[in-house]
Amino acid sequence: MTAGSLTHRPAPSHNETARQYYEHSTAPRVNTDAVIVEALRAEYPNLHLTVVPRQSCDLFAYAGAGHASMASIDKEKDRLIWRAFVPPASRLGGQRGALGDMIKFGKYLLDWQGKEYVVCFADGRDGMSAYPQVANQYVLSASVEATNKLLLEAGVYTTELHGEIWVFDGGFWQKDAALFESVQKSHWEDVILDESMKRTIISDVETFFSSQATYEKLKVPWKRGVIYYGPPGNGKTISIKAMMNELYKRTPAVPTLYVKTLVSFAGPEYSINQIFSLARRTAPCYLIFEDLDSMITDNVRSYFLNAVDGIAKNDGILMVGSTNHLDRLDPGIAKRPSRFDRKYLFPNPNTDERTAYTKYWQGKLSDNEDLEFPDKLCPAVAKITPGFSFAYLQEAMVASLLAIARERDGFAERLCMECLESHVAPGDGSTCTNDSKRPFKGLYDWVWAVKQADDEDPDLDNYVLWRELKKQVRLLKEELGEEK
Structure with a gap:
């Protein structure tokens, strides 16, 4: 086929398709598709016409990836294109954004x-x-066979992932490259958990995706369901992301389908159908439901359970549901073995885990010659942070570093941890005579733990990081102990 056979054929005196489109778009309309089909058949009577929804087969993306070439052939006055400014993902590095076209x-x-x-x-x-x-x-095109070959290749490309993750949000699936990049930075060595539990989680998932033959021999469905639960900020999300990263390294890679919400214009039932339809086509896959308790409410529970455990096959699907409130999950979800058969508790870290997390930060800051971070700070921080989640430990560390960065000379004043005033606290074990600012439940027990740490090693207070950490932990303790 030559260019002349398509673009240099005798043309009508005007662009009939453009005329019909604009006429239709400026009047009461019923079916745009029918109008365009009729106009194209009149304009190109000798060519075969195929209508292709862009969502299932994106020819523009396929050509943009270098698999085909595409160039405009109509006049500028016959095109309808919106030009939009696309802001930069970050202004760092002098990025200013770019202009992009939205074809109408x-x-x-x-x-x-x-x-x-x-x-x-x-x-x-x-x-x-x-x-x-x-x-x-x-x-x-000249033939339906030629069109079908093109559409098959472009359709396969459209449905495959190319450095992206499938994310379900707002009632439809979309590819998220930013999340994929974030996942590549998530590693199990950065996850502070009980080592036995960490090994079990990794083995549980890896074994599932390597055991299809075993499931088939035992005549049981090759599917699993796991629940991660516990108070927020203790590693559920980072564990999921680290596992996602490991699964992408497998050969062949195991893709992740990440569900943010069931909310959609057509209702949660429609969303559940869309979610499991793609999961079954993509399997074997890792299907994530974040905050499962907020998604599966009473009005959608039966529909979800049918999708999980109904007549449709879910072979190769490993579901992981995370929740901060296991008690809010329906027993049919949390306790039925054929649905979610394994549960992992992510509790607040114990003393050893808090020490290990502080050591993790010590390693991250090891190349900072301006900040003293001796080994003895790690158990000392763990001692004064009982009841802290990993998220709270991170907040204390980040807030302390930011406070130190604000002070150019690295100065952090010595504060009484009981009243937050700059004076020497009583050294005989008695309480401060000043009125305590924003007192909270457990204040004096915590002050006593801080005093013990300082008494055991008086040199600790010579480190600016320790002095700032005490202050930031004190402020976070107020949030945890709001009961007076």
Whole structure:
């Protein structure tokens, strides 16, 4: 097929398709698709026409990735394109953003494997009510066989992941490259957990994806369900991301499907159907439901349970649901072995784990010659942070470092931890005579623990990091102990 056979054929005196589109778009409309099809058949009577929804087969993305070439062939006055400013992901490094085009209507010549195709794109609305938006590609070629070959390759490309993760949000699946990049930075060595529990979690997931033959021999469905539960900020999300990273390193890689919410324009039942439809097509896969208790409410519970445990096959799907409130989950979800058969508690860290987490930060700051971070600070910090989650430990450390960074000379004043005033606290074990600022439940027990740490090693107070950590931990303790 030559370019002349498609683009240099005798043209009508005007662009009939453009005329029809603009006429239709400026009047009461019922079906944009029917109008475009009729106009294209009149304009290209000798070519085969195929209508392709962009969502399932994105020819523009396929060509943009270098698998085909595509160039505009209509006049500028016949095209409808929005130009939008795309802000930068970050202004660091002097990034200013860029301009991008949003195609609403236009014609293009697509060259693929020595054959040429006319592709018309039209953004329209169909239906008698609500006018749902549709975005179709109208492909014209010399034969249906040529079109089918192109669409098959472009369709496979569209449904595959290319450095992205499937994320379900707002009622539809979308590819998220930013989340994929974040996951690549998540490693198990950065996850502070009980080592036995960590090994079990990793083995549990790895074994599942390596055991298809075992499940088949035992005549049981090759599917699993796991729940991560416990107070917020103790490693559930980072463990999921670290596992995602490990699964992408497998050969072949195991993709992740990440569900943020069931909210959609068509209702949660529609969302559940969309979620499990893609999971079954993608399997084997790692299907994540974050904050499961907030998603599976009474009005959608039965539909979810049917999708998980109904007649449809879920082979190769490992579901992980995370929740901060296990008690809010329906027993049919939390206690039915065929649905979620294993539960892992992520509790607040104990003393050894708090020490290990502080050592982790010590390692991160090891190249900072301006900050003294001796080994003895690690158990001392663990001693004064009982009841802290990993998230609170991180907040104490980050807030302390930020406070030190604000002081150019690295000065941090010595404060009485009981009243937060700058004076020497009583050294005989008695309480401060000043009125305590924002007292909280357990204040004096905590002050006593701080005093013990300082008494055991008086040199600790010579380190600016220790003095600032005591202050930030004191402030966070107020949040944890709001009961007076």
